Amino acid sequence: MDAAKPESGFYNPLESMDREAAAARKFDRLRRLISHAYKRSEEFKARLDGAGLTPDDVASWDDFARIPPLGKKQLLALQDGGAGLARLLTGGVAGLRRIYQSPGPLYDPEGPGPDYWGWAEAFYAAGFARGDLVQMTFSYHLTPAGLMLEEPLLELGCTVIPAGPGNTDVQIDLMTRLPVTGFVGMASYLAVIADKARERGLDLHRDFRLRTAFVAAERLPESLRQKVQNAFAMTIRQGYGTADVGCIAYECAALTGMHVSSRGIVEICEPGTGRPLPPGEVGEVVFTPFADAYPLIRLATGDLSRLDDTPCPCGRTSPRLAGILGRADDTAKVKGQFIYPAQAAEVVAAFPAIVDWQIVIQNPGGKDTIEVRLCCREPLDTAAFAARFQERLKLRPQVTVLPSGENIVSGSPKLLDERRFE
Numbered sequence: 280m281d282a283a284k285p286e287s288g289f290y291n292p293l294e295s296m297d298r299e300a301a302a303a304r305k306f307d308r309l310r311r312l313i314s315h316a317y318k319r320s321e322e323f324k325a326r327l328d329g330a331g332l333t334p335d336d337v338a339s340w341d342d343f344a345r346i347p348p349l350g351k352k353q354l355l356a357l358q359d360g361g362a363g364l365a366r367l368l369t370g371g372v373a374g375l376r377r378i379y380q381s382p383g384p385l386y387d388p389e390g391p392g393p394d395y396w397g398w399a400e401a402f403y404a405a406g407f408a409r410g411d412l413v414q415m416t417f418s419y420h421l422t423p424a425g426l427m428l429e430e431p432l433l434e435l436g437c438t439v440i441p442a443g444p445g446n447t448d449v450q451i452d453l454m455t456r457l458p459v460t461g462f463v464g465m466a467s468y469l470a471v472i473a474d475k476a477r478e479r480g481l482d483l484h485r486d487f488r489l490r491t492a493f494v495a496a497e498r499l500p501e502s503l504r505q506k507v508q509n510a511f512a513m514t515i516r517q518g519y520g521t522a523d524v525g526c527i528a529y530e531c532a533a534l535t536g537m538h539v540s541s542r543g544i545v546e547i548c549e550p551g552t553g554r555p556l557p558p559g560e561v562g563e564v565v566f567t568p569f570a571d572a573y574p575l576i577r578l579a580t581g582d583l584s585r586l587d588d589t590p591c592p593c594g595r596t597s598p599r600l601a602g603i604l605g606r607a608d609d610t611a612k613v614k615g616q617f618i619y620p621a622q623a624a625e626v627v628a629a630f631p632a633i634v635d636w637q638i639v640i641q642n643p644g645g646k647d648t649i650e651v652r653l654c655c656r657e658p659l660d661t662a663a664f665a666a667r668f669q670e671r672l673k674l675r676p677q678v679t680v681l682p683s684g685e686n687i688v689s690g691s692p693k694l695l696d697e698r699r700f701e
C-alpha cells in the first residue's frame with residue numbers, strides 16, 4: 280500500500296494563522312465584498328437598504344449579523360427561472376466563465392479566476408499533490424460538480440481523467456491500465472467499483488494504485504469510509520459545499536470534523552432569524568463566499584450543523600463543522616427552543632428498548648405541547664427518558680409508549696408539527 284503523503288504546511292496562510300489575526304483578515308475582505316456588492320448587485324443593495332444599513336454601518340461582526348440572510352427559497356424566487364439572475368450579478372454575464380444549472384431550476388454562475396469555488400485547500404488537506412493522476416467521476420455537464428472539483432486538482436498540479444459518472448467497467452479499466460492514484464466522486468460509488476472489480480477477479484491492492492479519494496454530495500457513514508479505505512488501502516476525506524457557493528468546509532488528516540474554508544465566512548445561526556449562535560450549539564449553516572461576481576452574502580444553506588472551536592492536532596486554527604446534522608426545514612420552535620430530530624435521535628440511542636419514535640407538536644387552546652411517541656420492545660423507564668430528553672433539548676416532553684401492535688406510520692417524519700395558527 281502507498282501510504283498517504285505526509286502533509287507539509289497548508290495551502291492558504293489563513294489556515295494556520297492566529298485566530299484573531301485570521302478573523303481580522305477575513306473581516307477586511309468581507310468589507311471589500313460588501314462595498315463592491317452594494318454598488319453592483321441590485322439584490323444586495325435592496326437587502327441592505329431594507330435592513331436600514333449602509334456598507335459603512337457594517338463595522339463589526341455584530342453589524343454583519345444584522346444583514347438578513349438569503350434563504351434558498353428567496354434565491355429561487357429572485358432568480359425567477361433565470362429572468363432575475365442579472366440582479367444578483369455584479370458585472371452581468373460578461374464577467375462569468377460558466378453558468379451551471381441545479382434543480383429548481385437554480386442557476387449557478389461561475390466567476391473568473393483559478394479555483395473560483397475554493398476547493399484547492401480542501402484537496403490539499405486531503406493529501407492530493409502534484410504527480411497524482413485523478414479520476415473524476417462527477418458529471419461534467421449542467422451541474423457544476425465535475426468542473427468545479429476539477430479546477431482545484433489542476434491548481435495543485437494533478438492530472439485529471441474526466442471520466443464522469445457511470446460506465447463502471449470503463450472506470451475500472453482506466454484505474455487498472457493507467458497509474459490512477461486519486462478518485463473524486465461519491466464514496467458509495469467507490470464501493471460499487473470495489474465490488475465490480477472483485478467480480479472481475481481483480482485484486483484491489485495489487486491491481487489498483489488508489490491512494491487518496493475526495494468524496495462529497497452524500498452522507499458518509501464511518502462504516503462506509505472504513506470499508507472502502509480498507510478495500511483499496513487508501514485514504515478517504517470528504518468536503519462540504521453547495522452548487523451556489525462552492526467549498527464551505529473539509530476534513531483534514533486528523534478527522535476531527537470539517538474545517539471551515541478560508542475563502543468565506545461560516546456562521547451557525549438560529550434558523551429563520553439569522554442570529555449567530557455560539558460554538559457547540561446546533562443551527563443553520565450560513566455562508567458568505569468571497570465571490571465578487573455573484574456575491575451571495577449570508578446564504579442560508581438549510582443544512583444544520585454545529586461549530587467545534589477546540590484546537591485540532593493538524594495545526595489549522597479554523598473551527599470545524601461537526602458534520603451535517605439534518606435540514607433546517609425539519610425543525611420546529613417550541614417555547615423559544617428549536618427541536619432538532621438529530622438531537623432527539625441521540626437521546627433515543629441511549630435507550631435500547633426503543634425501536635421507533637416520533638415527536639408530535641400540537642397547540643390545543645393555543646398552548647404548545649410536545650409529545651414523544653415511542654414503540655418499545657421491552658418496558659421503558661419513561662421518567663428517565665423524559666429527563667434525558669429535557670436535558671438535551673431543553674424541553675420537557677409528554678412521553679407516550681404506544682401499546683404493542685400499534686406502530687408509527689413507516690416513512691412519516693420524525694418531527695410532526697400539527698400546530699394550527701388561525
Ligand SMILES: [Zn+2]
Nearest residue numbers: 531533591593
Ligand atoms: Zn485539522
